[in-house]
Amino acid sequence: MRYFARFRELAGVDEEYLELPSGSRVGDLIEIIKKRHPRFRNEVFAQNEEADVNVSRNGSYVSFDEELRDGDIVALFPPASGG
């Protein structure tokens, strides 16, 4: 797992290794992250389960439904909106 920008501060780490059961999807990974990092759950997903989170897997953009494989590098980054 790699965390970018504000997410890095919320997770308290820039990267970490996570073990998931085979067949897990990106959405399952997000649930694990919410449990591991309460600030993440409280500040990003407090009002909205479909919060503004962008996910990439091995450098490519993926949706929450995407199935994960052993060794995948998943990155989470918050989309910016200001100008």
Next chain:
Amino acid sequence: MLSERELERYDRQIRIFGVDGQEKLKKAKVAVVGVGGLGSPVAYYLAAAGVGTLLLIDEQKPELSNLNRQILHWEEDIDKNPKPISAKWKLERFNSDIKVETFVGKLTKDNIKEVLTGVDVVVDCLDNFETRYLLDEFAHKRGIPLVHGAVEGMFGQVTTIIPGKTKCLREIFPKPLKKKENLPILGATAGVIGTIQAAEVVKLITGYGEVLANKLLIIDLAYGSFEIVELV
């Protein structure tokens, strides 16, 4: 045709993309939508590069708390000159060879077609996703490239949308992010992201190099990280 003065003025970049490239810049019309933190460096560098016509669009007047990042607006403009007018004044004195057009107002479904008439490239320097989606739809309808940029705090993102070739902005960011009031932002962040947007525009027009098509560049200045995420 470029004048002797223009050949001299742009000499250092003509060495990159040739006189042809410079002529393409001169003939181009670029809309800078939002003349704030991103719009300031974008408009400034496009004026420097000799883009023939800049169209500046914004409905606001500068406020004191804008000046940490909106470097085309000065103390004398606060609450006085709408941002496109404030920017036009400086850009015309900076480069008298270019034309600076302004639209003081908000882009809407009803006026976008008229306001963006004849534009070759649109630069998204907006602060909200509602108007971004509107630009996205317009760009796709007209087949015009759109250079997206957005910033927050010390991070930001850039990607170039090319209708028919890349995903549209709404596919990349499907959830309309709420406009945040009093968003934290450092001027240098807008400077970095806006400058990259300006370079994207120059590449689109001159054909030099490769644009960030189907690539999302994510920069986090707080940790010195530059990442490219493939969007396909």
